[in-house]
Amino acid sequence: MRYIYGIVFLFLFGINNNSFSQSNGFEVIKNLELIDLIYMNLDKYYVDEPKTGEISKAAIDAMLQELDPYTVYYHESNIEDYRLMTTGQYGGIGALIRKSGEYVFIAEPYENMPAQKAGLKAGDKIISIDGRTMKSVASDVVSDALKGSKGSSFMLEYERPNQGVKKIKVDRDEIKVPDVPYFGMVDDKGKIGYIKLSSFTQTASKNVKSAFEDLSSQGMEKIILDLRGNGGGLLIESIDIVNFFVAQNEEIVKTKGRISDENRSYKTRNNPLDLEIPIVVLVDGFSASASEIVSGSLQDLDRGVIIGSTTFGKGLVQRTIDLKYGAKMKLTIAKYYTPSGRCVQKLDYYHKNDGKVDEIPDSLIKIFHTKNGREVIDGRGIEPDISIEEENLARITAVLMVENIVFDFATEFAQNNPEIAPAKEFRITDKIYKDFKGYVLKKEFEYKTATQEYLERVLEAAKHEGYDKKIDGEFKALQKVVSASKEDDLDLFESQIKELLSNEIVSRYYYQEGRVLNAFQDDQPLKKAIEVLNNKSEYESLLKP
Structure with missing residues (x-):
């Protein structure tokens, strides 16, 4: 067994005299040999039979965690997770799940997917899968048990509140999580289109194009692209989406890596859809990576107005490498730079301070300029042209969500109310909130302000x-x-709690699209976007120095 690890690592990473100095090469080979010797001695002498697969994966994961959170190893058993990340597809039942107490619950079935077709609802407790108890089982293990190839099936035992335990057969299918969960008109005159983009998988640009063309046929004259909560995905998809609004052969991104082969320029490849339509892009602190390429390049080219809060600040590019035995590795290979020349990367993973990752210091932040001469900076994500800070959750609101109290109330509400108003119109009435307060005050939980x-x-x-x-x-x-007072805080933060409660209840009737529509009621960035697009002089002034 000796030198097996060393040989495999040398093969996988293509180590040769041309790729690094002799001293570094010796250090790599020495460490690989030590790993090989440790593994060999564990296998030979350890008191119990080593779980070789588990300790090998733990060693690999620990090594990669020293670099950055985006360089990861996918064991062959986790390839479904990788496929979901890149394509938005997986084999399963089409439902979100969440842990509460000793069991995992159906949190939200996707509309027209196997879970919904089988009659499963949010709030159903998963008791067993194919006879195997799911009590005290971790969420990721339950998730793996629910996944499987299209056409396969399993027996699911679940419990619904006030209705007892049931057992049903569930047929798995190919699940495609939608890149565009909703698009439509958002103004009274029917002139401002809205596209919600939740991810950048292989079909993102295709779906955005389809939505744009549909809205154009309805008379759209202005567009809002919502990238809030979008953590990114495939770089080429972000470039193709920018290309819809930017001329062909325009440089959108440069990448620079340690290896010269990774120094590349990415330009728009196709004819645009519309070079003149006014654009507002909505972003928040969870907009990252490909979302920052889209928002950052449109800002740098003065092609659109950015509204919301400062984005996450992920300016790193990853590539997937196929390993042996069906495994894969996602590896950070470069930093990317938007048209102005800035890199949005906020955290400095290379210079860690006692294991702690710090932001790039202010002294190293540089000023760049957009096409029209507006000042923008690097190292801090994308700063919006109009900043609307996200409201921080009150402690009691956070506890109500984390402890699943809002979730459980919504489950009970849906059981007692077969119908509600359309998603856009539904609101938490004083009576509903009074009932909710009574429900909360019966629960035992503690928190501090x-x-x-x-x-x-x-x-x-x-x-x-x-x-x-x-x-x-x-x-x-x-x-x-x-000091925390549940009753006082329920009154003090009533509007915040109502908003989250309304959205959770609506999801029980109208699913993901309903959540989007219901959130429009209290969406201040969206309202500001509509205001800006309806004021031509303000829109144009925001794109000037």
């Missing part, structure tokens, strides 16, 4: 400096005011 935690730190500092006795009375009075 952020102010309460801050005060506790102040008291610790006061004790350290000897001031605690002097401020004792004032501190206790203040602590009483800011």
